[in-house]
Amino acid sequence: MAEQLPEKYADLLDNKKAFANLGTLNRDGSPQVTPVWVDYDGKHVRVNSARGRQKDKNIARDPRVSLSIQDPENPYRYLEIRGKVVEATEKGADDHINSLAKKYLGKDVYPFRQPGEKRVIYKIEPHKFSAMG
Amino acid sequence: MAEQLPEKYADLLDNKKAFANLGTLNRDGSPQVTPVWVDYDGKHVRVNSARGRQKDKNIARDPRVSLSIQDPENPYRYLEIRGKVVEATEKGADDHINSLAKKYLGKDVYPFRQPGEKRVIYKIEPHKFSAMG
Numbered sequence: 001m002a003e004q005l006p007e008k009y010a011d012l013l014d015n016k017k018a019f020a021n022l023g024t025l026n027r028d029g030s031p032q033v034t035p036v037w038v039d040y041d042g043k044h045v046r047v048n049s050a051r052g053r054q055k056d057k058n059i060a061r062d063p064r065v066s067l068s069i070q071d072p073e074n075p076y077r078y079l080e081i082r083g084k085v086v087e088a089t090e091k092g093a094d095d096h097i098n099s100l101a102k103k104y105l106g107k108d109v110y111p112f113r114q115p116g117e118k119r120v121i122y123k124i125e126p127h128k129f130s131a132m133g
Numbered sequence: 134m135a136e137q138l139p140e141k142y143a144d145l146l147d148n149k150k151a152f153a154n155l156g157t158l159n160r161d162g163s164p165q166v167t168p169v170w171v172d173y174d175g176k177h178v179r180v181n182s183a184r185g186r187q188k189d190k191n192i193a194r195d196p197r198v199s200l201s202i203q204d205p206e207n208p209y210r211y212l213e214i215r216g217k218v219v220e221a222t223e224k225g226a227d228d229h230i231n232s233l234a235k236k237y238l239g240k241d242v243y244p245f246r247q248p249g250e251k252r253v254i255y256k257i258e259p260h261k262f263s264a265m266g
Contacts, residue, residue, distance in 0.1 A: 021156075029214065031164045032199050034211075067166065078167075078168055080166060
């Protein structure tokens, strides 16, 4: 069941440059955790990666994910979001990574692009929020 | 196979107040990710929690974990550690949480203790390090 982001923690996904640590599942079922940029479209939590990366392969195999987001101003205030990737699409993914570059780096264009990479947006339907602080 | 922490990233576990985001596995195999304090005893990566918490239950069921550690001075420099909890013990766990309180808060005694809680050290044998930056 999809849940709404609690208003009290909306700042962590909105205006603050808070990283998410995204947990996915490897082929053998073990966890993988890596830091990612993140935003919220009013319904889905969104992250962005590229085709062929470990995260991308993991999500294609098993869409269950968890995100831990700490307040950069107070690491003892954080939100865990559990949910499922309901869509992984290249459509709009270049614009999306540019908007994340604007949010996190103040740059209009994502500066870390690799030659030939295909960006992907992962839209996560949140099922459970756990907050601290 | 146990691996040694790369010298170049030792600072992330040593003197810096870098949080780890610890990924464990829930009963249904989905990932859980939460921020934790962390240190390194020269062989094992160590975290500390309390009996009965979700992390504690998850690790007892399946010891496979992943930790993502970002440099607090540069979030684009980070280390992912995959491994297995090879020991979960209450022995020395009170001293250990106090030493983590010293590292992260500059306090001699851990100030967030809950009445009746039993602290636990989780010793993680690292199997794979992936670094960025």
